[in-house]
Amino acid sequence: MTLKSSVTWLALFSGSLLLTACGNEEADSSASAFEDTSDIHVITREDGSGTRGAFVEITGVVDENEDDNTTPTATVQNSTSGVMQAVAGDIHSLGYISLGSLDESVAGLAVDGIEPTPETVASGEYQVARNFNITYGENLNEAAQDFYSFMFSEEAQNIVEEQGYVSVDVQTPEYKSEEVSGEINIVGSTSVEPLMQAFAEAYKEHNPNVTIDITAPGSGAGITAVIDGSADIGMASRELDEEEATQVAGVDAIAVDGIALIVHHDNPLEEITLEQIQSIYLGDTTTWDEVQ
Amino acid sequence: MIRLFKQKERVMNGIFFISAFMSIVSLVLIIVFMFTNGIPVMRKYGFSEFLFGTVWRPTASSPSFGLFPMILGSIYVTLGATMIGVPIGILTAIFMAEYCPNNLYKILKPGISLMASIPSIVYGFFALQLVVPIIRDYIGGNGYSMLTAMLLLAIMILPTVIELSESAIRAVPRSYYNGSIGLGATHERTIFSVMLPAASSGVLSSIVLGIGRAIGETMAVVLIAGNQPIIPDSLLSGVRTLTTNIVLEMSYAAGDHRQALIATGVILFVFILIINSIFIVIKNREDTSE
Numbered sequence: 001m002t003l004k005s006s007v008t009w010l011a012l013f014s015g016s017l018l019l020t021a022c023g024n025e026e027a028d029s030s031a032s033a034f035e036d037t038s039d040i041h042v043i044t045r046e047d048g049s050g051t052r053g054a055f056v057e058i059t060g061v062v063d064e065n066e067d068d069n070t071t072p073t074a075t076v077q078n079s080t081s082g083v084m085q086a087v088a089g090d091i092h093s094l095g096y097i098s099l100g101s102l103d104e105s106v107a108g109l110a111v112d113g114i115e116p117t118p119e120t121v122a123s124g125e126y127q128v129a130r131n132f133n134i135t136y137g138e139n140l141n142e143a144a145q146d147f148y149s150f151m152f153s154e155e156a157q158n159i160v161e162e163q164g165y166v167s168v169d170v171q172t173p174e175y176k177s178e179e180v181s182g183e184i185n186i187v188g189s190t191s192v193e194p195l196m197q198a199f200a201e202a203y204k205e206h207n208p209n210v211t212i213d214i215t216a217p218g219s220g221a222g223i224t225a226v227i228d229g230s231a232d233i234g235m236a237s238r239e240l241d242e243e244e245a246t247q248v249a250g251v252d253a254i255a256v257d258g259i260a261l262i263v264h265h266d267n268p269l270e271e272i273t274l275e276q277i278q279s280i281y282l283g284d285t286t287t288w289d290e291v292q
Numbered sequence: 293m294i295r296l297f298k299q300k301e302r303v304m305n306g307i308f309f310i311s312a313f314m315s316i317v318s319l320v321l322i323i324v325f326m327f328t329n330g331i332p333v334m335r336k337y338g339f340s341e342f343l344f345g346t347v348w349r350p351t352a353s354s355p356s357f358g359l360f361p362m363i364l365g366s367i368y369v370t371l372g373a374t375m376i377g378v379p380i381g382i383l384t385a386i387f388m389a390e391y392c393p394n395n396l397y398k399i400l401k402p403g404i405s406l407m408a409s410i411p412s413i414v415y416g417f418f419a420l421q422l423v424v425p426i427i428r429d430y431i432g433g434n435g436y437s438m439l440t441a442m443l444l445l446a447i448m449i450l451p452t453v454i455e456l457s458e459s460a461i462r463a464v465p466r467s468y469y470n471g472s473i474g475l476g477a478t479h480e481r482t483i484f485s486v487m488l489p490a491a492s493s494g495v496l497s498s499i500v501l502g503i504g505r506a507i508g509e510t511m512a513v514v515l516i517a518g519n520q521p522i523i524p525d526s527l528l529s530g531v532r533t534l535t536t537n538i539v540l541e542m543s544y545a546a547g548d549h550r551q552a553l554i555a556t557g558v559i560l561f562v563f564i565l566i567i568n569s570i571f572i573v574i575k576n577r578e579d580t581s582e
Contacts, residue, residue, distance in 0.1 A: 003393040041434040046519075047351050048544030067352040075436050075530055076519035078540060089425060090434055220544025227546075 034091050034266055036289040040280055042074040043086050043095035048220025050189045050237030051080070054130035055096050055259050057238075059274060061281040071283030078218065080190040084262070091264040092288065094280065098191035098237065099129075099258035100164040108260040110271035121258040122166040127274070128261075131253035132165070132192045135234040137226045138249050143182030143210045144232040150175050150203050151254050159198050166256040181209035188222020188235030195255060196235055223248070323561070330555035333357075333548055342555060348521040350541065350549040357552040359559060361523045365438075365531040366507055366563070368524060369517070372442030373449060373506045378499050380446070381453030382488075385495075388454070389461040390483055408451035416512030419444040424516055433528035436518035441531060444512055449502035456501065460494020461487055493575055500571040507563060510535040534560045 045052040047068070055061070056068045063069040077083045083095040088105045099116050102108050108116045111128055120126035136148065150156055153175035157167040186196055193216040200212040219238055225231035227247045240251055261277060263269055269291060279285040334342050337357055345358025388400060423443060428435030464487050472482040488495070510533075518530020519540060532540075538553050545553050 003395050006391075006393055006396050046540050048541065065353045067349070072520055072522045073530070074520065075434060076540065078514075086436075090428060093434065217543040224544050224546055 034264075034268060034288075036287070036292070038092045038288055039286055040288055040291070041090055041093040042071060042280060042283075043077055043083055043093055044070050044074040044281070045083065045096075046076055046078040046218060048218045049078075050130075050219025051096065051098060051191050051259060053219065053238040055128070056281070058128050058130070058259070059278050059281065061278055070281050073283065074281070079216070087262050087264060091266050093264060095262050096128075096259050097262055099260045101191065101194060102164075102260045102262065106262040107265050107267065107270075108262055109269065111261060111277070112273050113271060116258050116260045118161070118164055118166050118258070121256060126258050129166075129256055129258040130238055131168075132189070132195065132255040132257055133236045133239065133251050133253050134188075134192075135223060135226050135236060135240065135248045135251040136232065137229060140232060140249075141182050141184075143180045143207070144184045146178065146180045146207070147184055147199075147203055147210070147212070148233070150206070151199055152252075155202060156199055156254075159202055160195065160255045163195055163198055165195060168253050168255060175206070177206035179209065180207050182211075184210060184212045184233065185231045186212065186214045186233045186235060187225040187231035188216065188233075189219040189237040190216040191219075191237040191257065192216075192235035326554055326558050326561060329551055330558035333551035334555045334558075336548075337552075342552075343559070346523060348537070350545070350552060355548065355552075357548075357555075359534070359537075359556060361521050362532050362534045362537045362556065363559065364523055365517075366533040366535070366560075368438060369441045369445060369513070369531060369533055370503055370506045372438070373445030374499070374503055376442060377446030377449045377506075378453055378502060381450050381498070381502070382457050382495060384450070384454050385457035385461060385498075386483055386488070388458050390479070390487070404451050404454050408455065412448065412509060413511040413515075415444060415448055416515040419512065419516045427528075431528065434518075436516055436530055437528045438517065438524050438531040439527045441513050441517040441533075442527075444516060445506045445509055448509060448512065449506050452505055453498045453502045456498030457491070457495045460491040460498065463494065464490040496574055497571060500567060503567055504564060507533075507560070507567070508535060510539050514539055534563075 045055075052068070052070075056070060061068070061070055075086065077086050077095075080097050080101050083097050084101070084103075084106055087093045087095045097106075099108075099118070099121065102116070110116070111126065114120050114126045116126055116128075121129045134148075134151070136144070140148070149172045152168075152171035154170050154173055155175055157170050160167040186200075193214060196214050200214060204210060204212065216235075219236040222231065222234035223236055223240060223244050226234035227244070234248070236251075237257065240248070245251065261272060269288070272291065276285065276291055280291070285291060342357055342359050343363070344360050345356060346360050347356045347358045348361065349356050384404075388397060388404075392400060419440060423440050424435035427433065427437060427440050431439070468486050468490055469482055472486045473479075477485070513533055514536040517532065517536065519532045519536055520530040521532050521537070522529070524531045534556050538556050541549070542553055
């Protein structure tokens with residue numbers, strides 16, 4: 001085979017590929033139109049997710065032993081951003097994320113007629129909500145203890161409101177920086193992480209000698225890390241169960257956050273009831289026309 | 293003088309021995325760690341429950357650790373990837389060894405090597421952005437399916453299969469080729485009837501290495517396969533493999549759950565052992581029949 005003939009073959013092949021790509025532009029847009037008869041593509045979080053734990057408890061997606069009974073055919077994404085990306089890319093999908101992380105890439109549904117906003121969460125009207133908890137082990141270092149009290153100061157709780165969550169009671173009214181230094185290792189929920197990043201930024205203005213390391217592998221991982229000592233502070237977007245609570249030194253709520261049910265922007269559905277959510281996530285309701 | 297040389301010899305001997313020893317020691321340590329942590333929990337819940345149970349609910353109040361869906365998932369995905377990737381790989385190797393003009397070869401060969409060194413998470417990302425929407429819009433389902441995983445893994449094992457098969461084909465003595473042509477066979481007939489069978493042991497080892505890579509691939513698969521712990525009932529169903537099972541849950545698993553994940557690693561290890569043993573048997577038979 002000569003160079004000339006192989007280049008000719010290559011050109012023909014790539015040319016035909018390009019033509020098929022261009023030719024299908026129209027088919028492309030019609031292939032992504034919303035169809036009532038399509039299956040609901042259910043998206044859930046991984047087992048150790050605090051958002052998932054809180055969600056199944058509130059919506060009642062449990063079996064007779066109070067264990068998580070989400071349908072096994074639901075696609076599993078292992079972070080808040082993973083769920084958002086999956087929903088933004090699939091017109092027939094449904095997922096749930098932290099309300100504070102909701103942005104323009106997806107659309108939030110009203111539940112039982114109530115829109116998901118920080119105001120409705122604060123007033124209790126929007127029922128699908130949970131605390132952001134932070135836990136800590138024994139022997140917190142000086143920097144971590146100082147950061148802890150910072151999180152309950154007025155400044156920090158103002159940040160909570162700015163970020164789109166609901167604040168809790170202020171316990172340290174006037175935070176005074178004592179210029180501490182040290183390293184703080186924070187591990188846990190992907191839902192709490194954006195808030196924690198905002199806290200860390202504000203805290204470092206007061207204490208520039210502190211390094212704060214935040215990783216978000218999920219609530220379960222955060223609690224485990226605090227229990228085995230590899231993290232100073234753990235972030236959890238659900239309540240701790242009895243076994244976990246006995247193994248940590250303490251747990252407190254730093255904010256209240258709603259869980260938003262999200263769909264693609266081109267999905268005509270705008271509201272949903274708690275029973276419908278439960279039925280979809282248990283696997284009983286499977287197509288979009290059953291949800292109208 | 294001689295004594296100094298002899299001492300140097302002994303020292304170098306020792307250094308080489310220690311290096312080899314460290315490799316073996318690491319392997320032994322891995323095996324010991326996995327088996328001591330994985331076997332007790334398997335015994336506690338029953339080997340057949342682990343290997344053939346179909347329900348994986350490790351965080352329930354009465355946990356069940358059935359790995360059968362994941363075992364099937366790994367097998368299906370690897371088989372599919374092999375069936376797609378190996379023919380393409382071998383044919384590409386034949387092209388590169390026997391048909392490719394030199395100028396094109398200078399571009400193709402480094403390109404294939406580059407493919408081999410791309411990190412697997414980048415492959416996963418690429419499939420997430422490109423392959424998943426195509427499957428969702430043109431074939432069906434929600435895009436995160438066994439088919440996506442098979443296609444991606446086929447692409448990922450291509451460099452392995454191509455590089456090794458090509459070396460094997462090039463290593464066949466030219467006299468075989470000349471003899472066949474001299475007897476009147478065409479170029480194509482010679483390659484498929486004479487060269488390829490002569491290179492079969494090298495080509496087979498490339499296939500086995502490709503299978504090994506496919507079965508062990510984690511980060512790319514976890515992004516695109518759906519990760520449902522169910523027995524896949526169609527090509528478009530989501531799937532979870534043994535490897536993605538571990539990576540999804542290891543960070544927060546505790547107690548029995550963590551040991552069950554190590555047991556998943558044990559089963560994976562046994563799979564690799566079986567594949568490598570088959571390879572050694574085939575190779576031995578090739579060698580003895582020479």
